Amino acid sequence: MKTLSRRHFLQLSGMGAAGVALAACAVPVPATDGMAAMEPVHLQANIAFTQADYGLQYQTIEKWRDLFEDTHEGITVELAFVDWSEHHNKMLVLAAANELPDFIEVQASRSLLWIIEGVFLDIDGYAAADPGFDMDDFFEGVMGYYRWDGKTFALPYDHGPINLGFNKTLFEERGIATPTDDWTFDDLRAAAVAFAQEEDTWGFSGMPRSWLLEPSYLTPWGASLFNEDETECTIDSEEAIAALQWWVDLRFVDEAIPNSAQSEVLATAGGDFVSGKVAMTTVAPWTAPTWNALADFEWDVAAWPAGPVTRSTAGLGSGYGITKDTEHPEAAWEWLAWMTSAEGLAFVWAASGASTPPRKSVFDVYFSAPGIAPNSQAFLDAMDNYMQIGRPVSPYGAEFTAIRNREMDLINNGLKPVAEAVADMKNDGDPILAKNRELYGS
Amino acid sequence: MTNRERREALEFYLGISPWLIGLVCFTGGPILASLAISFTQWRLLSPPKWLGIQNYIDMFQDEGTRVSLGNTLFYTGLSVPLGLVTSLFVALLLNQRARGSTLFRTLFYLPTITSGVAMALLWLWLLNPEFGLINLALGLIGIKGPAWLQDPDWAKPALVLMSLWTIGTSMVIFLAGLQGMPQHLYDAAKIDGANQLREFWHVTVPMLTPTIFFVMVTSIIASFQTFTNVYVMTEGGPGWSTLMYGLYLYNNAFEYLRMGFASAMAWGLFLVILALTILQLLGARRWVYYEGGIRGRI
Known part of the structure; x- marks a missing residue:
């Protein structure tokens, strides 16, 4: 240079x-x-x-x-x-x-x-x-x-x-302890359920999806979406089913996560979090300028919570x-x-x-x-310590995402049992992922 | 051929040459290229590999193709007849010599020239199961509205409902057809004692059959190519329930990098539409009436 x-x-x-x-x-x-x-x-x-x-x-x-x-x-x-x-x-x-x-x-x-x-x-x-x-x-x-x-x-x-963004004003108003960098998903659930007790307030917004699915939602439970070289889908494991069920329960049993229709109504240019009615959500660095411009409350960031097995995020x-x-x-x-x-x-x-x-x-x-x-x-802490690659990244991974999105849609909307959906994802996804073997020579 | 005729012919070909060149180079060329590409595996980032007819064989075994074709047929089967009836009904209303009819014609046509993306976003709100105006209206008459786009069973009917928003083009064509109706036929019907319903059924409908036929053919072709609404509103979900053929084709080409397969899909769609159009042309001999023509010949 x-x-x-x-x-x-x-x-x-x-x-x-x-x-x-x-x-x-x-x-x-x-x-x-x-x-x-x-x-x-x-x-x-x-x-x-x-x-x-x-x-x-x-x-x-x-x-x-x-x-x-x-x-x-x-x-x-x-x-x-x-x-x-x-x-x-x-x-x-x-x-x-x-x-x-x-x-x-x-x-x-x-x-x-x-x-x-x-x-x-x-x-x-x-x-x-x-x-x-x-x-x-x-x-x-x-x-x-x-x-x-x-x-x-x-x-x-x-x-x-991706980290945990939270509405600091809302936490303080309700007298609930704000998230800290040592939070686990149990802490997140306890807080989210507490917020959901009041009408028109949600504890968390967001469900397992897209490139966040594996690093932010599966890895903390010790589960994975693929094997190492993305030639096989591994989401049908017990750990993965437990991880996804945890989020489904938070939405449909605890009613702490707004459904798609409710999110749609809350959504602004800055997402549903900016409405001020959602206590926590996912946040990325590039979200900050928008939230600063649109949110009329104080917000902050904490580390993405640790799961039963580890802390990991996308x-x-x-x-x-x-x-x-x-x-x-x-x-x-x-x-x-x-x-x-x-x-x-x-x-x-x-x-x-x-x-x-x-x-x-x-x-x-x-x-x-x-x-x-x-x-x-x-x-910085996430990038230094627990940030993972969001998969798929393999050449045939994009084709697999059609299957992934189809099944995650059904899981996240409560339209299909988790175990059945992940089994279908594997059954329909594996033949696509197998094509990666030709590229890797394995 | 005289010099004048030769000059006129030259002027004619010069006049149409921009369109002709455009057709050959920018439409005909890509059409032929897509046919060649459909016999290859082409991931765009690397050179294509010859596959023969494998993409066409794969099409028959591919679940996405099957589901998307089924969804598209369902959508076409409902939206086209419903759109035809609704646009004809609106055209009949707007054909009355009433005050303000010009304003209403404009209002009914306006959605047709609205941006597809803006329209899709508007309908996302209208169809919202919790706070949308449609479920609000249903609630007023004691009906609990469905979850529409969030429910795999109701997502396609929601799109059909939305398709009625753009009946403006068909309505204008029907209106033109209605305004070209010869008055003497209605006069003759009146003399024979026909009431308004009989006039409609025995004069308007037969005289309008060429227009109905045209609108039906073009509407079927358009509905097979539906794309923007599902691309913006549902991305094919929930659970592939609104995965239309056009969206799946696009995803194969630009998301999954299966350009050869996508090209085969495009030709498959062409063949389906061609077959349907031929069937309609054959069927038209039985019900389309061309004034001044020979029955059975179109």
Whole structure:
């Protein structure tokens, strides 16, 4: 990575929004390894953004790009911003047409699929040859999404774990002890049931679902969704049935979780929690700006409770990778390293509080960002200690999700007994997952 | 051919060339490409592999295809007749020379030009089992409304109910048909002593059969392709009860990366619609009346 002069950095920082710029100024400039001079190179980079979540984040990325071009003579980067909701499909179409740009964004849950299908360049060699780039600074729990077969193919730029968000005002009003970082699910149930005694108030919102299912809802009970290489569904175990039944009971026996129709009515742009009638729910770092803007009560975050067996929760985020057919791998590496360096992550993401960083060294910048969750330390603790990958991540995992969603829908709506639903999930899901064996050669 | 005729022909082809080029390149090309893709396994991120007719064989064994086709047939079977009757009824009402009928025509047509996503979100509220207006109205007459989209048994009927919201296009077509009715037939019927019901049954309906036939064919095709409402409102749930063919096809193409299988599904859908349309064309000989045409020939 090339040197960025402090003058350049401050000039550009001054152009940004005050909050972002102030935080960014505190960040040291990237180290240099004295990259050899290159022929003029023009890179194409595709970046996804969500206006609702990140405001004018893309302007910050453009500034960071300008700074890159100022400090990397001969390399220009053309940024193409794609709306988050369309990004995956657009990349698929570009891939199908052999028109992928040099550098693309990828969501963690789909990254292994793209890696196994051979879209990305192995970057370990470039990282090893770049002494200014600290690979060990990334949280190990995050890198699982971007490594395959012992090699690294992409790098994260944001990553957030799921924790327990709670309405502090409601807890204090009812005189119920607020959640702490050593809570278990028994504590959660006791509090949730206490809240449910009053009409029009719910103890918790959310049921086992999507990519949270395994790490946040099954692993704490010692259960799993798949075997290690996702060639077999293992949700029919006694532990998994006990875990899912626990949540079904909390909803239908204790009536502490609103049903879908009730949630729909409570829901606002910030979800049903913002209504002020729900005591606890799941929270991710990227939820904080919305809740801060919409909630008219005090809220806070605690660690996701521990289950009978362990404490575990899901984490998800996004990353960037270099496409394998790029004609400019060296320049693309420079850009990737620039975007995922501690300085880049601080400038673009952490300083604005948009998302928790995947690098340990950047958390100090995140902690001083405006609008982050009150107890953001809980996110750092999760990333450091008990955050797991949300599966499926395998190539045929997406096909399995159709079966998973079908059965979880029925479980969560009380329309099918848990044991019957998980048996059907396994029966219908295993033939799909078995196709992964061809890819793994097992 | 004279010079003038030659020039006119040239002008004609130049005039239609933008559409013709568009059809060949941007519609015909992809249609043919999808046929070729349907014989491959293509995960989009890697080159396609030739599979022969395997995708078509898999279609018959695939549970998702079976369920989604069943759901789509159920939806079509209910929504098309109901939509036909309702839109004809509304068109008959709006065909009266009453004050404000123009305003009502506009109001009935408005939902048709409303964004599909906005409409879906609106209906999510209307169909909410606890606080939705539909169950509120049912409650007023002593009926406890079902859970609609949260109940696998009621989710499809809820979508059928919602489909009535967009009868505007059919209504306008029926209205045009009604306004083109020759007055002398009604005069003759009156002289023969026909009341309004008989006029409707023996004059309006027979004269309107070509319009009814057209609306029926296009409505069936459209209902087989229903997508936005289930994509936004239910994602196929609960428990695949609203998994429509179009949504399952889309999921196979872009979520499960089975583009070859999705292409085979698209051709399967084409064949189903083609077969149904041919059946309707054959059946039409028995009941569609074309004034000035020979009975039995269409």
